[in-house]
Amino acid sequence: MSVHVTIDGRAVEVADGATLLDAARAAGRWVPTLCFDPRQAPFGACRVCLVGVEGSAVPLPACTTPCREGMEVRTEDPTARRVATAVVELVLSELPEPPAAHTELAGIARALEVGEPRWPGATHAVVHEDDHPYLAFRHELCISCGRCVRACDEVQGTFALTAVGRGFDANVAAGIEEGFRHSACVSCGACADTCPTEAIAEMSLLDLASS
């Protein structure tokens, strides 16, 4: 079974169960995402993938909204884009320093033309864990997108990572805050591979960046 939708005026046919994000990508249209990784089930946390849908009063998250026959989707709906941009600005505001230029977050911020965040106030506490030969934790860069936790769960199946805390103080931890080395971590690096901010980074690449 397949479903027909229109993305920015372009008709696409997608498999039943496909999301608006799948359809947009099939149509070659860019939709910003932060918590999405094609290796993982959609999570719906970052809300940066909002798109306009004909007949819906509010923008809808592309990653978790299933395509229905005849949907007309606008990836650059002004309201959706305005909200997405505001969310990225909020995300930048919680980091004590801007994300490195090569990170996914920095790329999305550039693409959405988010400048210096205008939200002074609390930022995440700087906490580094460097006990592992390959993996470095920079907790202040964590934006709670859940990608590392889900990589460890849905891709690797080790469940060594968890979200911790709640609200603004949410973050991630390996094991019982033991760091990668002493937790159940099997060092597969799937977390670092998917992290959009280098909150979990490959140690050698941090060295490369600083050299």
Next chain:
Amino acid sequence: MSENLVELVRRHHGEQAPTALAVLKEAMDARGEITDADRRIAAERSGLPEATVHGVSTFYDDLLAPRGRRHVRVCTGTACFAATGDAHVEQLRAGLGLELGERAADGSCSLAETVCLGFCHSSPAVRDGEVIDAGPGVVERVLAGTTAAAAEPEPVSLLEAPVLTRPGDWSGLAIALERSSEQLLEAVEEANLRGRGGAGFPAGRKWAFARAAAGEQKFIVANGDEGDPGSYIDKLLMERSPALVLEGMALAGYAVGAAHGFALVRSEYPRSKPALEAAAAAARAEGWLGEDIRGSGFAFDVTIVEGAGSYVVGEETALIACIEGLRGTVSARPPFPAQRGLFNLPTVVNNVETLANVPFIAREGAAAYRALSPGATPGSKLVCFNERFARPGVYEVRFGTSVRELCERLGGGLRDGRAIKALQIGGPLGGILPASLLDTPFDFDALAAVGCMVGHGGILAFDDTTDMRAVARHLLHFGASESCGKCFPCRIGLQRAHALFAADDAIDRARLEALLETLELGSLCAHGGGMPAPIRSLLAHFPDELGLA
């Protein structure tokens, strides 16, 4: 929620393992704090990964604040705020010499915040160990060590024959079992029973989805996580009419094809779980729960689960996660619980008040139910008033009655000759109704038209001495501290919104409104999406009091 973790929970539940949350709660009750050793034990006993258990242990309020030998919890709900402007919190802090969340160095005493204890009729409220005291003089009594249990109100029904304020007698189930489950489902759909938890979604439609879902095993979940500060309706139902709630669950199970129900009750209501469990035991003894109920071949039983302090757990996907003993965070829908809910299986989640309506429908039929509120939303509604009113308490009313009539005739206006400045109806996500709009009918559509909602039916008055910027600050503090942290707009946006009001600076209205839009349109669930509603109301009706630039 992670399908894999839920699958692990399902497997271990099948082997009678306790949930991680249950083990952690035991540890907290036993020792007043959670150590890494407790986390490891919880992982071992629940069969879940240590990291997962650690994540749970950092989510729930009850697991976070260390407890002394004497543990004092001060209610910072909106009714208590409306009563004292948080003066009671200050007095307790000073009197005990402890900050919120602090335990005395010698372990003798600890002080924590709680939202809310459901004694909104008698604010402020303080829980001292297992005793909840409330009303004038409560702080003095707690400090003097003479804490005494506060009285509970008697519910009053304005209906000739009460629907919701009566004890359950299982007569609805008896009749339903004589007919087919399809007939019961049709009656509930025909009655247009709308969910009473806040969103007003038709219960019959939810049931039909779950009934149609593939799979043998399905569940009914009663949402007794009445987190709305200012509301104590479900508390009353669970503690005064627990059998009515259980009967509603059994009926839902019959209609949907579920053999087991879970009721999640708040830990802030220490009497609710025992009341429901006693009612369940009695029902089992009488053959209303268990295998082959009254020879019908229908089997249904219930498990009562206690939460651990989280407002967002009232959202249905978070509620399911809490029952599973996981972090009570919200999951994107679809999949809806009717497709993939508890243990990844089809599940109906209904508010306890919604379920309490079902026995009447089963017994009297859809037409009789619709006739309860002619020309308005079918059925009746429980409302409750806060301590500012002259006659606070719980009342069963018809939909469509004007808010003014409710406040003046039932609530008796405000005490001490004060005037209503504004009302917040239906919980913290409801808009704020200024006194000038009191003639609005109490019903879903009419309230929505003025930026408010029925919500769960709490009617909370702010009197004419109230500082409305402080109201905004109070609500946003609640919003930010209860954000589950999953979606970005709510996680960061509510913190930023609160910071705007908490600072002494003038607030840039345009920036505030842009932030409110981000929350409204961006948030994953009604928490982030709804918190702007009262702020919007304040901007509309009390702009001069907010300190706008």
Next chain:
Amino acid sequence: MSERFDSTVTTTCGYCGVGCRLEAHVAGGRVAAISPALDGPANAGHTCLKGRFAHQFSRHRARLTSPLIRTDGELRPATWEEALERIVNELTRIKDAHGPDAIAGLASSRATNEDCYAMQRLMRAAVGTNNIDNCSRVCHSPTSFALRKSLGLSGATGTFADFDHADATILIGANPTEGHPVVGARIKQATLRGMQLVTIDPRRIELADYGVLHLSPRPGTNAAVMLGLAHVVLRDGLLDHDFIRTRTQGFEVVEALLADYDPDEVERIAGIPAGDLETAAHIYGEAERASVSWGLGVTEHRYGSEVAQLICNLALMTGNLGRPGAALLPLRGQNNVQGSSDMGALPDTYTAYRSVTDEDVAQSFEAAWGVALSRKVGMKIPEMFDAAVAGSLKAMYIFGEDVAQTDPDTAHVQHALESLEFLVVQEIFENETTRFADVVLPASAFLEKRGTFTNAERRIQLVEPAIEPPGDARTDFDIIATVSRALGHDFGWQDPEDAMREIAALTPHFAGVTYARLGRAGLCWPVAPDGTDAPILYEREFELPGGRARFAALPYREPGDHVDEEFPLILVTGRRLQHYNAGTMTRRTGNVELNDRDVLEIHPDDAARLWISDGDVVSVRSRVGRTEVHAHVTERIERGNVFTTFHFPETGTNLLIGQSADVNTSCPEYKVVAVDVRPIGEQAAKTPALGLVGTG
């Protein structure tokens, strides 16, 4: 992340047989990082710590960067010209004096198909002998033998995608979450989605926690377990009669044999509860789509090849072949175990397992290579060592295998190497084997070479160089071609792609293989001339006469070693997540920070009885050798068994392994060694094993 790197190359992982597709990112002439290719068929955007992180060895300071020649008893740096001259002179001398069969070569299951093909051509065409083998001899040769016997082709019948489709899987003698981590993760995810997993292993492996049933047979009794499963399948009417009737032969004999293996009898032999055996048989037999996957716990036994045939029996009885989710999936150990044998680096076969005694085949190679080829089957690895000790084998050319650390009965192997008149070792690091070499040739790691690997799915995948070999090191392909040319036989190839063209031209199963067609996703052989590949084998018929699979009527027979009063425990060996076999690569990476020693797993009851505490140094003695290792007390291992690894040369694990080997393939019986374990109250010496046994 591209702007941080000078280049990014998509290649195939050089560690285990899973065949993960990798993106190697290069900066400043070094591999800066490796990430998984999202479109890798076997790994789908995932990889393990070896593939992702353990690449620093490629620029380790101990890399061999120039040839070494033994002069006055010492290995000294030399030029390539000097090294080649020495090789040509010695091999020519020995060949002239003793004939070509006095020389033997080993290809490497770590190297590319093209390297291995070149190596066997070197031995066959330039030297003139079929004395060519590869290290699959010591791991999956029994699997290869059994699959060919029972089904026709030497390879998995499906792909890892079958784990996604199977309703039930039996996993026997494998620990994929450590040995094949990406497949282990895939199996784990499948179990969480509802695949019924039965694990059979003397250790309670991690996946047992996710399965529905774990069976822990005594080491060496797998045959009884497989016969017992078949007994229950037969007894309880779980047969696929249509399949047996139309697609197989020989079932009647098996049927008669199975009567002897009722669950109670199997319980007596293997020590697993009869009820569990019945449950397992029903899980497999009742599933719509059921697969069996296995590792070296099946093969490295005296009757390993027979057990693999009994596994085939079970699949044939239930019709679980030739459909998605119904597959036999041996987990090949090394990255190119499949390919090195496919390429004919075996003493009895040319490419695609065609016999050296097959006149048509031999003539096709003679025509292509322009030389006369021997029709005499060559020596297998253990036979080579025996012949060396006996004096009939005079020279060896060992390429990419540390036989002195990894092969059984280390003392015997060392004796053999010492006995040779001339030994060439082609390696990336000095190791236990180079200690005996006369010439050491500095070769290349997988990140430095071009070619193809064939993974455990029979999937041929491209390997592309991300970096250059260091110093004067050269690619293996280049070295072998150069040596061959120096010996007078010019392959006539410019690069590995030319070798693949030749392979395709001479090998029907590879007829349609071209580098262009391999592209990013590879091809599962057999590949038809039009490029159509075969992810699922035997959809319609088996590759045996009449298209019918063959049942094997094989009884249970006791393993080659057994416990007695002197040696009361059974030692099982295997590997761990952080390290790879001899550890040549992984010990030179950050992985040693995560795991810095071999340990001996022992059950708490055995430990208590022997007064052993966790972390103690213990002495482990077998009938052939002794070593010392730290004990790790754990319930993962069954009572009566102990387990260790062979990643660190100082442990000398293989000193303990005797000469017992698979009856059909000579694959050593690494998995059943009777040992005596006792505490010694002191720290382990640095290299106690070698010190103890000596090299004489």
